[in-house]
Amino acid sequence: MTVAGRHIAIIAPPTAGHLNPLVALGTSLVAAGHRVTLVHMADVAAMLPRGDVAFAPLDHPADRQGLLAEHYRKLAQPSGPVGLPRMIRSTAAMTELLLAALPATLTRLGVDAVVADSVEPAGALVARHLGLPFVTAITGLPLLREPMIPPPFLGWAYRADALGRNRNNGGYAVSDLLMRPVTRIVTTYAQLWGLDPDPQQQWSDRLQIAQCPAGLDFPRTALPPSFRYGAPWRLDEPVDDIPESDGRPLIYCSLGSLQGARRSLFAAMTAACAAVGARAVVAHGGGLSDGDAASLPGDPLIRAFWSQTRILPHCSAAILHGGFNTVLDALAAGVPIVTVPLAFEQPATAARLKRIGAARIVAAADAARGGLEPALRHVLTDPGYRRAAGLLAAEMAMAGGAADAAACVETALRDDAIVTPAGLDLAEDRAACAA
Structure with missing residues (x-):
């Protein structure tokens, strides 16, 4: 299938910080002639901003009313010796639900490509299981692991020396330990489907497209060829009634x-x-x-x-x-x-x-x-x-936002898509995406 007229599913965590930019990206894909459907629990439908992205609930009996509210209560207290493990277990349960339900749901919908948020491993794993082309959408900080980059959930400064490397290694080891409930679920399904459970396989070799601008991230030396920095993906917002100035900033x-x-x-x-x-x-x-x-x-x-x-x-x-x-x-x-x-x-x-x-x-x-x-x-x-x-x-401003990101997604989903070296000049990179 060529890229024209694809039915693209968006798979993401059920939080506004992920859904809102992905709906903006999906709306730009719809404007380019594609059908885009965000797939998740039925309760997520009420959270979606206005846009041209459709919604489809999961085909699974475990998707029940109130499940999202329970998950949110755990996300609202995500720290401490009780809150953090509880939040991770809830996240693992969400991933397990998606892994159980998505294959049948995407097949019923006739989906032929996936935009998978990097934070939710179910999107990429199910796409691989169904043999669907997929791209990785990075709505937050890039999570790609490098020895000199601290783990993405720690407020450590960047240090390009042996002390920084050793500290980061220790941080990743602790992070891996804490995330074992999620890893265990992903590994179980990967093995069930005969797939490599290596976490690196969740990253698309077609395209990894980020909202994050290069200037905000720490210096990186090992970005894959398919990685692109970018700019915020936003829908046009209504003009607010801006209060008249009373002299105070x-x-x-x-x-x-x-x-x-x-x-x-x-x-x-x-x-x-x-x-x-x-x-x-x-x-x-x-x-x-x-x-x-x-x-x-x-x-x-x-x-x-x-x-x-x-x-x-x-x-x-x-x-x-x-x-x-x-x-x-x-x-x-x-x-x-x-x-x-x-x-x-x-x-x-x-x-x-x-x-x-x-x-x-x-x-x-x-x-x-x-x-x-x-x-x-x-x-x-x-x-x-x-x-x-x-x-x-x-x-x-130069990176172009959702429309330019959608052009990159279109290019990456072509049957003959090939990756190009990372680090292109912005103008060259945008032209390559739109070509």
């Missing part, structure tokens, strides 16, 4: 879609904004009650959701938990960041922001003790932070 404050119930941390954010003469613009994702929102100090502007890409260009800085999509949107607007990493890949994202000079890092415990105010003053008064963010904004 606006500071965007967000904890993403999973951590928005942390009223005390939002209070520390809005108090810090008031202390520096700024006004907080709070997006709590529905996590705060009306009473909690009304009690935040500092006269903040508060909504469950703002049109993030519309409001950020009006802001002088952002205070964020380090969620990857919000970080990319802030950088795309040239906005410097104070980051308070909480979980997942957020400490690693914060370490990269610090390295390029676009952010200051404040630990959550320090934020509760007044640590946000001096950090915010620094990013507002030192022009180096905005300059660093501006460099990333320029890089991402």
Whole structure:
């Protein structure tokens, strides 16, 4: 089959940070003449943003109402000796459900290609099992393992020496140990289907396409030929009613879609904004009650959701938990960041922001003790932070976003697709994708 008119399935974790950019990518693929269906639990349908991507539920009796809400409760407390193992077990159960259900579901739908999120191994493994061409979509930090790159869930600085290599090796060993529930499930199904369970096989040799710009990542020396850095994949957002200026700079404050119930941390954010003469613009994702929102100090502007890409260009800085999509949107607007990493890949994202000079890092415990105010003053008064963010904004503007990523996916899904060396000039790389 040629690339024209494919039916492409998107397989991803059931969280907004993965679904939203992939729906944007899928919408661009639909505009190019393909049929795109996101496949997951029935409860996921309500989470999808408006776009041209269809949705299909899993064909499996274990997919029941309320399963997604149970999973989210575990993701909302992802740290500590109890929370972390519980979250990993829940993630493993999600992968097991997908592995059990996807072969029949994709066959029934007549899917002939897959876009597999790098964080959910079921997508690539099922594509290999069914003999479907697939590409790897990297919606967060690139997870490709290199000796000098710290594990992606640790806030370690980059060190290109023996100490850094040894430290990273130890970190990967611990990470592998913690992730054994997921690895065990994937290995079981790979062996059942007669496939190599090596984790490297989950990465497409056709295309590995990332939202992450090269300038944000740590320096890499072993990227595969099929890897491409990129820029945020976004749907056009409605124009928000931007509040009229009262002379105070606006500071965007967000904890993403999973951590928005942390009223005390939002209070520390809005108090810090008031202390520096700024006004907080709070997006709590529905996590705060009306009473909690009304009690935040500092006269903040508060909504469950703002049109993030519309409001950020009006802001002088952002205070964020380090969620990857919000970080990319802030950088795309040239906005410097104070980051308070909480979980997942957020400490690693914060370490990269610090390295390029676009952010200051404040630990959550320090934020509760007044640590946000001096950090915010620094990013507002030192022009180096905005300059660093501006460099990333320029890089991402050249990379083209979802439409250019979709062109790369189209090229990669051709029957005669071949990979080209990584590290091409951006203009050459984009032309190659569109050819």
